[in-house]
Amino acid sequence: MHHVWIGGGTQVVGEQGELDDIDPAWCPSWPIAWQRYFHLARTHLAGGGTLPEESGLLILQGEDIGHWAQTQRAGWDTLVPAQQWLLPGSRSALTNSKAAG
Template identity: 50%
Template sequence: MLDRYDDSGRLRYTGRTTTLGAAVRHALADQLRTGDAGHPWTGRTFTAGWASWEQLSVHLVVPEVVAEVAVDLARDSAGLNEIDPGWAPEGWEIGWQRAYRLLLAHVQAGGALPAGPGDVVVQGEDLGVWIAGQVAGWDRLVPVQQYLLETVGVYPDGVGVPVVPARRSQDELWERNMTAARQFHAREGHLQVPRHHREGVDGELLGLGSFVANARRRAAKLSPERRDALNALGMRW
């Protein structure tokens, strides 16, 4: 299924593909992430086809992948605005999408959210500075932008953004998050951490929910030692 954002940032259904071959389905699946309860279409139903009453079974994903669609004519931006003002939501710059995709790739690769300016710079984009700007202007973001940021652990007022005194190596960040995981497990008796949960360790709030979710997504890439450490806490893969 395909969708677009209208000029108020609302996610709109626009169409669907024909049946995809197995190879294409597998390749596409690698680009998608499962949406959570905050997805704009949670609770919505769709029919299996035009003029059909049969309900379509859908699996909601985070609406972040841009698709190119083959059409039989092309128009400039003025023509597109005349046909559909929602093709490029007002106030949603291409630069925002670029920075978000860089942040998403960084998090999916196992990186932690930047501790501050200069902590994580990707392709010339200082992600710490960018995140600070999004948090400061949270109320000016459209709902879908807020939702996308929350899926990678960025929340209003800096909630979920780790505040640490200095830059740490990936091994140090892993051990810090594992300390939070062990603390949570000792208190709760399990490691079923809510996606947005933050665990306080020595006065520092860590995005433990994001850490566990990222570890689960990257299970195949984790070292045996790291998998064993999580398994010892009852990790559900």
């Protein structure tokens, strides 16, 4: 497989087709890369972890979750409502770690 650049992230060619096979109604307006980061962060939080304040402190499956968390904090108002809805548990973790810093 090879990768192509889509919406600021990479997508494995054929990945969208595989997603369509699982759930054809799943068609978010944000990049698949955002969903991947979200899933990694949510899984980490569900396991009792916290989100770091800085980049480079939490790398999961090669992805810098600290950088992603910073981006969500800084750009909360730019997220579409569905992304904000997905983040309630993560948002509190983002907010709490921001307040603690």
